[in-house]
Amino acid sequence: MRSVRHAQRFIFFLVFPAVNLDWLISSGLIMAERENDGAAAKRPKTDAGELSSDSPVSDFKITRILRECAREKNIFIHGKVKDQDAVVILEKAPIRKDTLSELLKSSQLQLEMKNDVYSTYQLQAPAHLNEIKTTVICPATEKHVKKYLHQEVFLVEESGEDYRTVTLPYISSQSFSVQWVHNILEKKAEADRIVFEDPDPLTGFVLLPDFKWDKKQIQDLYLIAIVHRRDVKSLRDLTSEHLPLLTNLRSKGEDTIQRQYGVPPSKLRVYFHYQPSYHHLHVHFTSLEYNAPGCGVERAHLLSDVIQNLQADSSYYHNRSLAFPLRADDGLLLKFKEAGKL
Amino acid sequence: MRSVRHAQRFIFFLVFPAVNLDWLISSGLIMAERENDGAAAKRPKTDAGELSSDSPVSDFKITRILRECAREKNIFIHGKVKDQDAVVILEKAPIRKDTLSELLKSSQLQLEMKNDVYSTYQLQAPAHLNEIKTTVICPATEKHVKKYLHQEVFLVEESGEDYRTVTLPYISSQSFSVQWVHNILEKKAEADRIVFEDPDPLTGFVLLPDFKWDKKQIQDLYLIAIVHRRDVKSLRDLTSEHLPLLTNLRSKGEDTIQRQYGVPPSKLRVYFHYQPSYHHLHVHFTSLEYNAPGCGVERAHLLSDVIQNLQADSSYYHNRSLAFPLRADDGLLLKFKEAGKL
DSSP states (O other), rough: OOOOOGGGHHHHHHHOOSSSSSHHHHHHHHHHHHHHHHTTTSSOOOSSSSSSOOOOOTTTEEEEEEEEEETTTTTEEEEEEETTEEEEEEEOOOSTTHHHHHHHHHHHEEEEEEEEEEEEEEEOGGGGHHHOOEEESSSOOOOHHHHSOOOOEEEEEEOHHIIIIIIIHHHHHOOOHHHHHHHTTSSOOOOOOOOEEOOOOTOOEEOOOTTOOOOOGGGGGGEEEESSOSOOSSGGGGGGGGHHHHHHHHHHHHHHHHHOOOOOOGGEEEEEEESSSSSSEEEEETTSSOOOOBBEEEEEEEEHHHHHHHHHHHTTHHSSSEEEEEETTOOHHHHHHHOOOO | OOOOOOOOOOHHHHOOOSSOOHHHHOHHHHHHHHHHHHHHSSOOSSTTSSBBBOTTTTTTTEEEEEEETHHHHHHHEEETTTTTTEEEEEEEEEOTTTHHHHHHHOOOOEEEEEEEEEEEEEEEEGGGGGGEEEEESOOOOOHHHHHOOOOOOEEEEEEEHIIIIIIIIHHHOOOOOOOOHHHHHTTTTTTGGOOOOOOOOOOOOOEEEEETTTTGGGGOOOOEEEESSSOOOOOOGOOOOGHHHHHHHHHHHHHHHHHOOOOGGEEEEEEEEEEESSSEEEEEEEESOOOOOOOBTTTTTEEEHHHHHHHHOOHHHHHSSSEEEEETOHHHHHHHHHTOOO
């Protein structure tokens, strides 16, 4: 899921949270911050590692919860430090394998329930083995607050006609640059990250790791194939004319991933997003076991289904109604509302 | 996602972890155990709430990690307590809003990084405000260990022919009972849980909450519609003949959920599973904002897409290749391997 925020990533390493919220959430704060640490390490860190005497959170007055996730054990809080607006983000750290023995030995257990071979407890651990990652943004602007505020999501059903009268004019008016995509295709940027290229102008593509993947383990493998053709904005533009491109991309993409990372096609989820984050045709290759953001049925379209649908009906994606989610603050949602489609 | 484990749920309240792993994982241990607590509360709990002097985890020798999830902050460990096999499950508790102020006031912060308005810390909290839910199964059998062991998942591509020669014979040979479904349809069980019924034998259905949903908040709304017809095993059996059933189910299901829970159709994800957990046609209605287990593109099929596909081609689901994930220990996967299809 590269997007307009792709352009921000160079800035990101300097000013850290210019990162889009869904990325922050999905990749885990930890990952985002680890990248930042890499950059920060090059600069002097005068007081890192010391216990803070001037704790900004002990004075923190909570205004409201912006969002929280019980499953991921994080919470985003808006409040005030003295007179300044601040956002505080807490996320419990993953359980570390290297300190697991110590954790079990040195903790106290409070019995909750015992039944046959099963028992449950609350474990109270030494604080240093059970830390909570804390991010403070202070002073925070209204923009920061909005970024972290939970946004409602709506499912839109877009007919082929809606696409041409509502969506396409909106996309065209926005003129999101895909210059960064062209830079990759022309080797003006990220040439060293390319894992595979088929240079054919009609059926070719480049394959490279998505920024969410740190390439350290294959559990969350995530690569993107970007086609060389520049005249296909999304799934909506595909016809049977593009079948050679799609079948070529599928077979060579899968072959490369098997060869390079040892992951066979049967362990991959290969799909388009609709709506995509940027309007230059690209395909997502993710590990089947990785619950990748955007792999839900409401946004993802398996490449294998797309190929079959186009084989049966060249105008399948021209005519069909396609459902997709839009956040409440998405400009396209407003257009659908204005057109009386929601 | 009701399944063979549905039959186990009555037992579940008595012996607790007769619960299927993916449910335990997906709904969070906490939720599963909260249900159990409800039952347990009716029985005397002699020593619950006391700090355990005889802690089973302080003697625990770790053999191996069965599975872990950094995103959800849990870990499943196989080991020994004295000479007995045991499984220990740790999961960090969600961050509680009611103790948030106390947590921020009484914790120590260790600065990691400071840059402009952004700073990150490790927060060390008082142990009682930062507990770890612990489940111990001791003595654990080989079956317990297997249940919690991470299973590889494979994507199978099943052609229409594969369905008839591999999948259908396998399903038929397994004779998983759907008696519990018939009990619901005949009001012999769970009659009080039914939210809506259309009694028509051909186009009718019952709508009721899924067991994963505690009905306390709409964020994770999850209902199931079970059709009255008993001759449709899954998506594979659908033809244009079933369009009146599908459109009726969609409109009345959505209307009911809007009326009963105030959730409009634009905030719902309505879909089939393929493969389903049980072979009696049913449809999932989940909150769009809830990342429900099984809503990934590799297993879910939007009802709106299914309707359109059948309108265009009555034999769409008879003929198409359908991709779906199977766990390594699924008997159907073995059948596909034996048939040389993987």
